[in-house]
Amino acid sequence: MNPMTTGEEARSMASRAPVPNPLAEPVLIDPGKSFADISAEVAAPIEKKPGMLWWIFFGIAVLLTGQFAAEITYQIIKGVGIWGLNHPVGWAVDITSFVFWIGIGHAGTLISAILHLFRQRWRTAINRSAEAMTIFAVMTAGLFPLIHTGRPWFAYWLVPYPNWRHLWVNFRSPLVWDVFAVSTYLTISLCFWFTGLIPDFATLRDRSAGWRRGIYSVLSLGWRGSERHWQHYERAYMMLAGISTPLVLSVHSIVSFDFATSILPGWHTTIFPPYFVAGAIFSGFAMVVTLLVILRKVFKMEEYVTIHHLENMNKIILVTGMMVGYAYAVEMFIAVLYSGNQFEHFTFVNRATGPFAWAYWIMVSCNVLVPQVFWFKRFRRSIPVMFAVSILVNVGMWFERFTIIVTSLHRDFIPTAWSYYKPTIFDYSVIVGSFGFFFMWFLLFCRFFPTISIAEVKSVLWNAKKSAGRVPAGKADAERAHV
Amino acid sequence: MFDLFRKPKRLRGVLALYDNPDSLLDAAARIQEHGFRNVDAYTPYPVHGLSEALGIRKSWIPYVTLVMGLAGAALGLTFEIWTSAVDWPINVGGKPFVSLPAFIPITFESGVLIGGTMTLAALLLACGLPNFWDPILDRDLTNDRFGLFVPDSGPEWNESRAIQYLQSTHPVDLRVIRA
Secondary structure, three states: OOOOOOHHHHHHHHHHOOOOOOOOOOOOOOOOOOHHHHHHHHHHHHHOOOOHHHHHHHHHHHHHHHHHHHHHHHHHHHOHHHOOOEOOEOOOHHHHHHHHHHHHHHHHHHHHHHHHHOOOHHHHHOHHHHHHHHHHHHHHHHHHHHHHOOOHHHHHHHOOOOOOOOOOOOOOOHHHHHHHHHHHHHHHHHHHHHHHHHHHHHHHHHHOOHHHHHHHHHHHOOOOOEHHHHHHHHHHHHHHHHHHHHHHHHHHHHHHHHHHOOOOOOOOOOOHHHHHHHHHHHHHHHHHHHHHHHHHHHOOOOOOOOHHHHHHHHHHHHHHHHHHHHHHHHHHHHHHHHOOOHHHHHHHHHHHHOOOHHHHHHHHHHHHHHHHHHHOHHHHOOHHHHHHHHHHHHHHHHHHHHHHHHHHHHOOOOHHHOOOOOOOHHHHHHHHHHHHHHHHHHHHHHHHOOOOOHHHHHHHHHHHHHHOOOOOOOHHHHHHHHO | OOOOOOOOOOOEEEEEEEOOHHHHHHHHHOOOOOOOOOOEEEOOOOOOOHHHHHOOOOOOHHHHHHHHHHHHHHHHHHHHHHHHHHHOOOOOOOOOOOOHHHHHHHHHHHHHHHHHHHHHHHHHHHOOOOOOOOOOOOHHHHOOOEEEEEEOOOOOOOHHHHHHHHHOOOOOEEEEEEO
16 A cells, blocks of 8 residues: 555545445545536536426416515505504514525525535535525515515615715614625625636536527636636635625624614513524525425436435534524523513513414424424435425424514503504515515526536545545645645 | 736647546646746646646735725724714714724624625636636536646747647647647
8 A cells, every 4th residue: 555645545445345434425426427427417407498397387486476576566556554564563574574585595605605614515516506595585585674664765765875964874773784784695695606606607608609608608707717717716715605604694693683682572682693593594404405305306416416415404404493492492491480571471471372372383393393303314314304394494484583573562561552463465475475586586597507516516526436446546646645 | 907808818838638637637746847837727626736736826815805804894884983973973862972882793794795795806806807808728628628738938938848748648638729
């Protein structure tokens, strides 16, 4: 054996030994594939006409978006009164959906940035679609504060700009922090996503002809894959991952400040920032699982998004689900047993037993009980089970935000101000419409953009080939051991 | 700077194509000993160890991120203090005009916003993108070929010597580029 054996060689020897190495990296991709196979298979859904299934989904999404647009138009004409909002519940489906969609976005950034920093190679197959999900989720979320203001044509008042009244926004207000956090989040996510797409657009450019070549040429900005450029590219990508990591944690923390800095019992809680971030990652991963289970089936990507990738995500769902469950328990304990504050005490007893108890128990059962099935490997690796769980988790997380917002508002300090919130048909319309809007963008993304990072998967493939012993370890290995 | 309407760069040299990254690394490892300068490699994904072999210096982009991030944060904080305490101080709920803890979220967000967008801008600048004018050496370089390009480096350029060296590294294809 060569004294300068590299780690990879040692690992490949271990995997060939009769006793399986428990620490060996699982095979992320079939080492029998070639580099050209990856380009061709990822580009296939873009290069051929979409199937019937895609048109059906897209048609439904466009219809739902259409009714969403109609609802928004009608609401702008008539006012927010067409929703079930009234005193004391002034925030309901609008802000619930805003927080829900922002939260969905967080898993995308977690996968693309945080897992990149932790060198989790399995992220390469899923980061592109997860980042796309982030961008479309934040776009969807951004609609809600706008339409809920009632006069969206004055939305620019949220931005500090020089005006004839010489007035500035109040920088002490968490609602202004939100404007900055969400717009920064969308901008940086777009930068990060686009940076990742540049080399893949170049691959598509070099595969296509005619007008397609023109479009992908422009999108790739003329990327050539020169080593001088890769050198800058990798460092820039790392930097973007590095600053996206605190950014993603800050965004949902700031969203939670909208509630935590108020004095309303049920909102005025210091646990909110970590609790919201854990919940965001929890719901976001569930959404990634929902989307990828469909995507890998419809676009035949089972060899790239393997059961191993899905199992890893299910583990994260299990962990973050328990963090969320822990937060529910701590909230209950502090309010009911520890604080000695009668208003806090009442709010939390009212949550679990009051008129909105149904929402509270949907939340607890979907978010705490349902993910427990992932303790079993068989269920973590079962497509129907994970699909059902991922949808239930998102139902639960939607109701978590509903519980926090509506049950805290509907009974506050003075019983004469109590009331019950009843959604109208327009409330249902915006919920359904937001899903249509989100899926419409996601389906367009699947059709025109590479849903898997071609360049990154190729580097994983080369490692897979080496550990499977498909490539004779050359001199380069020994030389690289010096570098 | 972004020179959108420049003429295409004149590219002359020898291009060797390999079908795997290790052959490319092998060829690149000895290229400097042979006295070829400004050698570049074209790969479908970043191959680690290549820039060391070719003597390409580490990227300066992290400094841009650091400086621009700090500058953005400073700008954000200064703007908040100026609007809230200098331009028109308004008493909001008896809070101090300079409410430093409340100004931190936006300070942070402006740092990230400026740092991140400037990182992307620096990347484009460093790579000379957008670039729709220079010739593309081979379409498979973004697919499954790994290219080593030895450019015409001036008076002491010896094309046959470059061809001779590259032949000895067993490329799958070898081309003289005169674009």
